[in-house]
Amino acid sequence: MATRTGAAAPTLWRDLLAIMAGNTLVGMAISFTAPLLALVLEARGYSAFTIGLNSAVASVGIFLTAPFLPWLLRRFGPIRCIQAGTVVVAAALLSLTLSESIVWWFVIRLLIGIALSVPFVFCEAAVNALADDASRGKVIGIYGTLFSAGFAAGPLVLAAVGSQGVLPFAVGAAILVLGVLPVGLAVNADRAMSISNEIRLPMVWTRAPLPLVAICAYGFVEVALFGLYPVYGLSVGMTGAGVGVEIAILLAGSCLLQMPIGWLADHLPRASLLLACSLSSVVLILLLPLATQDTLVRWAVLVLAGGTLGGLYTMALVLLGERFTGADLAVANTAFVMFFQIGAVAGPSLSGLGMSLFGPFALLPTLALALGATAIVHLARSRRGASP
Template sequence: MTEAQPRHSPLISPGARWRGLAAAISTITAVGVALGLGLPLLALLLEARGVSPAWTGINTAFAGIASVAVTPFVTPMAKRVGTARLAFWMVIVSGLSFYLFYVIEAFWVWFPLRLVFHGAVTATFVLSEFWINALAPAGRRGLVMGIYATILSIGFVAGPIMFAAIGSLGALPFAIGSAILLAAAVPVLLARDTSPRLDGGHDTPFVRFLLIAPMATLAGFVFGSVESGSMSLLPIYGVHLGMEPGQAALLVSAFVGGNIIMQVPLGLLADRYERRQMLALCALAGLAGAIAIPFMGSSLPALSVLLVVWGGIIAGLYTVGLTHLGARFTGADLASANAAFAMMYSLGMLAGPLSMGAALNTGYPAAMPYTIGGFFVIYLIVAYRRMSSPEGV
């Protein structure tokens, strides 16, 4: 496999650039579909095998541990073997390891297997987002990232739909999930000549980008926290308000629906307006929405409308945050910045459900949205300090 020229090289034609973008987006979308199918499938398989919910939760938490552990090594490995080659093998590893969950019945083996599977998936996400960000035309980067985020969200939604259609019994759902992941290697091969080299940069450790670009990387943490916590706990919040479980589950659909609808418009705005200001406005809207949620009471229509708008706007933290990194960094620096963003998002996936779950345990439902508001307050404080400085990012 050969590597492409740097991002702005004249050797990459506009057609090749868009071909590479299509390949990277389709690759990560296939991974999203497989994850949407696989995560509930794994939980149900463990339940069928007699594993307690507590141990299932502990095993699932290894996904976050794998993400945090693998992220620092993605850029150095990509520099050594190439972006496309590493992405290809990570997709292969994730596809093969996914089927092993069905084959291997010894529960203790699932812990290292989770590390392998989710580590490979994390590496694929980091590499694909770097690939997309590097190839996106400067004037349309926000649009490209919005399209990417929209299609990825649709992929996550498609996974559970497939799960409902094919069921959870036998090897078939695992074979389908594995096949989808392995198929994601095809676009990587077809567009390997467009994958960006990791030239340039200053070998800056990726954690330094948490300080160099805190508004962008902290956006990943806040969105990861709020998204994962909301998708996990909104149904429980609804039940605590007195809703039927089926009604409460619709709250997640409203939240995800807003995410799908708003990504492209926010990306277009990110191409026209100052991105730091947009990130701050998204966080301010997130805080206002979190405060407003308890005032909707148990009205499903009112709460659903609010969640569509609120969920869509706060998704700008993800889209605009990635766009901001792509506009500021190139080459190896961009890869490291994307890795820092992914790390913060993964940490958010751990912090959000834990803090919001603890808030619900108080027996006061409004404590959950107010806890969400706390994440936005922290972000706005950082944003104010950075935007007050002419060098803040």
């Protein structure tokens, strides 16, 4: 289990909130730039396939960066790595305005994915390393709430700024640079992540399979849901505005329920709580086609679905922090992000295939099956008496 760093509690909370604030702004920049780049490419006449492929290239970044993250951590420490990675992403985003060449955009999008994996891995690892195990659920719940809020704000900023010209790229870069500033206040993060047992990536799976399966399922569902739910919604007679409202309600549910779930994680068996989030998400997703008669009931289902889906992420990160300490958390979080990206690639691909073969109504059962994998792994390991 992770241990205290020896710093006073107010100092630790200053460090935690500094890292959380920085990563919240990074999350805002991500949700701002992803639709921005898609809109710009669409305006230039590129096909949906090309736009999707350009977006997918960024996901390859973590797999290219993973072998070098432990060395970067030892050489520079987490804070300087987070700051440098974020600045590189900001500079790369601005460099997209230098050329309209699609080859250039693919190269830069790959660079963005490589650089972005550094703050993602080290921010999550630093928060887990600084957190005391007794309050880890509360800490990760706050972290998840703030990141979700930042992620939800990105599209609103884009709607205000628009997608024309250099301005939106400058705004995205400015948000990222602002995210660098608070992280520098986290003076205890380097010390908290200095302890290491020199674990390697395959060892993360043997020691913590349940969090990895859970985050893979979360990535599968999140990316497929936000990418394909508009197709499903329009097929059942919803308007584009109505789909937007329902996605916003899902995000609101994720923001609202992370702290309560985090609090429960400090008072209940954590693996069991993750199982409850998984099974609840399955039930709520399958209820959506039935909850059509009463708007308030449907919104309640959406809020709870968003909350339990977000709880899957929160609980997976909490369980990861239970099993690894210090610098080992950087390796564990690398595996964590890699499994998320595997799910993020598989989710829209397999869900889209299912919708092509069986119609739009196949989306929700496909997502439910993916979430069910977490429950299967938990129950299988529990029957064998193994740690989840």
